[in-house]
Amino acid sequence: MYESSKLRILLPSSGSLYQGSMQFMANAGLQVEKESDRKLTGSVKGEVGIEIIFQRSGDIPLSIDNAMGDVGITGLDRYLEHCEYSKRSYVLKENLMFGDSKLVVAVPDGWIDVTTVADLIEVSYEFREKAQNLRLATKYPRLVRRKLEEFGVTNIVLVTASGGLEAAPVVGYADIIADITVTGTTMRENNLRPLDDGILFESQAALVASKSISKDVKSEFDDFVKAVEFEKN
Amino acid sequence: MKDNVKNDRVERLFNFNDLGPTDINLLRSLEEKCLNSLKNSEFQLVDPPAIESSDLFFRKSLGSTSSSTYTFMDFANQQISLRPDFTASVIRLIFSDEIKSKFGFLNKTCYSGPVFRYTVANSDPIQIYQVGAEYLSDKGSDADTEVLRQAINCLSLTGISDYSLSLGHVGILRHALINEGYNSSIVELVMSNLESLEGDEGFSYLVKKANLLKLLKGTNEPQAIATFDDLGKKYASRISSDIGLREKQDILNRYYSKISNQVSEGDLLDCLNFTQNILGFSLKDFLNNQNSNLSKSSEDYGEFVIVIQNLLSEGINEENIDLDFTLTRNLAYYNGIVFDLKTRNSLILGGGGRYDDLPQRLGYVFDEGCSGFALNLSRIIELMSN
Numbered sequence: 361m362y363e364s365s366k367l368r369i370l371l372p373s374s375g376s377l378y379q380g381s382m383q384f385m386a387n388a389g390l391q392v393e394k395e396s397d398r399k400l401t402g403s404v405k406g407e408v409g410i411e412i413i414f415q416r417s418g419d420i421p422l423s424i425d426n427a428m429g430d431v432g433i434t435g436l437d438r439y440l441e442h443c444e445y446s447k448r449s450y451v452l453k454e455n456l457m458f459g460d461s462k463l464v465v466a467v468p469d470g471w472i473d474v475t476t477v478a479d480l481i482e483v484s485y486e487f488r489e490k491a492q493n494l495r496l497a498t499k500y501p502r503l504v505r506r507k508l509e510e511f512g513v514t515n516i517v518l519v520t521a522s523g524g525l526e527a528a529p530v531v532g533y534a535d536i537i538a539d540i541t542v543t544g545t546t547m548r549e550n551n552l553r554p555l556d557d558g559i560l561f562e563s564q565a566a567l568v569a570s571k572s573i574s575k576d577v578k579s580e581f582d583d584f585v586k587a588v589e590f591e592k593n
Numbered sequence: 594m595k596d597n598v599k600n601d602r603v604e605r606l607f608n609f610n611d612l613g614p615t616d617i618n619l620l621r622s623l624e625e626k627c628l629n630s631l632k633n634s635e636f637q638l639v640d641p642p643a644i645e646s647s648d649l650f651f652r653k654s655l656g657s658t659s660s661s662t663y664t665f666m667d668f669a670n671q672q673i674s675l676r677p678d679f680t681a682s683v684i685r686l687i688f689s690d691e692i693k694s695k696f697g698f699l700n701k702t703c704y705s706g707p708v709f710r711y712t713v714a715n716s717d718p719i720q721i722y723q724v725g726a727e728y729l730s731d732k733g734s735d736a737d738t739e740v741l742r743q744a745i746n747c748l749s750l751t752g753i754s755d756y757s758l759s760l761g762h763v764g765i766l767r768h769a770l771i772n773e774g775y776n777s778s779i780v781e782l783v784m785s786n787l788e789s790l791e792g793d794e795g796f797s798y799l800v801k802k803a804n805l806l807k808l809l810k811g812t813n814e815p816q817a818i819a820t821f822d823d824l825g826k827k828y829a830s831r832i833s834s835d836i837g838l839r840e841k842q843d844i845l846n847r848y849y850s851k852i853s854n855q856v857s858e859g860d861l862l863d864c865l866n867f868t869q870n871i872l873g874f875s876l877k878d879f880l881n882n883q884n885s886n887l888s889k890s891s892e893d894y895g896e897f898v899i900v901i902q903n904l905l906s907e908g909i910n911e912e913n914i915d916l917d918f919t920l921t922r923n924l925a926y927y928n929g930i931v932f933d934l935k936t937r938n939s940l941i942l943g944g945g946g947r948y949d950d951l952p953q954r955l956g957y958v959f960d961e962g963c964s965g966f967a968l969n970l971s972r973i974i975e976l977m978s979n
Contacts, residue, residue, distance in 0.1 A: 470844065
């Protein structure tokens, strides 16, 4: 746990979540200032009690959960993957109206018999009967496992991968994938087809907070909460 | 905002309980009573490790409990889990060469100790103390009666006399539906959603679900395709692309079967009515129903009736037995009788049933019967403390 007399806000360092976060802060009346594009620290104009740290959005959930920051903006999917049941952090505000994404299950297009999750369940048993495992590659193993269980899909081995999931069936380390998509174009170009009912999770950017905020920054935290409550998106 | 203020004290983990002297003494005393009783009935005490290969538990439940199972990578990069229950570990122990060579085949075993299940939405403790037994024997009513008898006896030894026994059978309803001529896709849909039939919206929910799953006629474009060969020609280029480990023939076979198995909405509703009628049976209805289609549906029916009659003749009060065919516990796992032991206000204190395929699923050669039960001693001592 870090010790600071300032409220520490973690923001995504790049990509659409960076742009959206900067706009979100501005809409809440908090003008984030940064000396250069490469600098990973910043401040809020006129707010000496706040410091800004820029991090990869995927690292922000665990940083907040480990109390390395007080509040942060990240994708809800990323947060739930790491911290859904954490007692050390919580979602302060969902659906910040940017950073839209869908976590979708896709199968090889040649699997013409598989169009729904129920088909997938049957095929998983087909694999089991041949002493094989149906393997699903994903960057979100915990979230995917939980969501698949809600759908009744249990007989699947998850393979955690960090990128290039669409190639997994061709390379051979997985049979199907669950990945974030917006339009599905990359999946289609790689001969993968999302299931008709295969959206496991729809997500936007979310504001998350630590449950270990120091008494020294409590008033700054309360002011920040008020500011984002009235944020005009 | 009080909860958000930093607190440097190391606290007990959420949903884990400390047991003080009173509770642990009570727990040990109940554990001893149950184990002594089981040992007197020739069950042999075993104690498998609390940590096993994750595969053991995932194979047992086909992964259905994997998100509530504590799973880690160990120092040797093996995926390991804290046991979510004893059954899989005890079966593994029974079939281990070392145990078999020292003790022979242990067909009656008992156990006690903690199990670990991560719970999300409620305040149930994660570390639960169980006592229970596994019985590997012939399939049939004798073994089912023995397991039920031991479970009820152990519960009464803990001092709980006012209980209800929810009793179901996974095989009877399934066979009845198949005997009525409903096709397998509809039977699976109904069997997987029995609880939804208890609500007012059950029928419309299942019709909607069947539509979504394309089980109903008129919802899928390939209706026009008449023969298997037509399908092969139409989709030849698509199934020539990368299809991973699956075979082209399997894909075509399954697709053809999927199309030809579609039923009308009327057939589905008929099946739902038939099912709902059976679910409404009381114990008396069931015992008096021996000339109906249900009784002819399978040998399971006759065996199940014998089990109930055995329980009644052993002095179990009829009012304590609640027939419940929606009770499936876990369809992927149980294949015969299933039961829960509950308080009058439906708090589950234990349960069990028959799972004959489990040894095979864990990789052992065995084609006889396998059943067992476990009591939740943590819940029982909590109940007694209150």
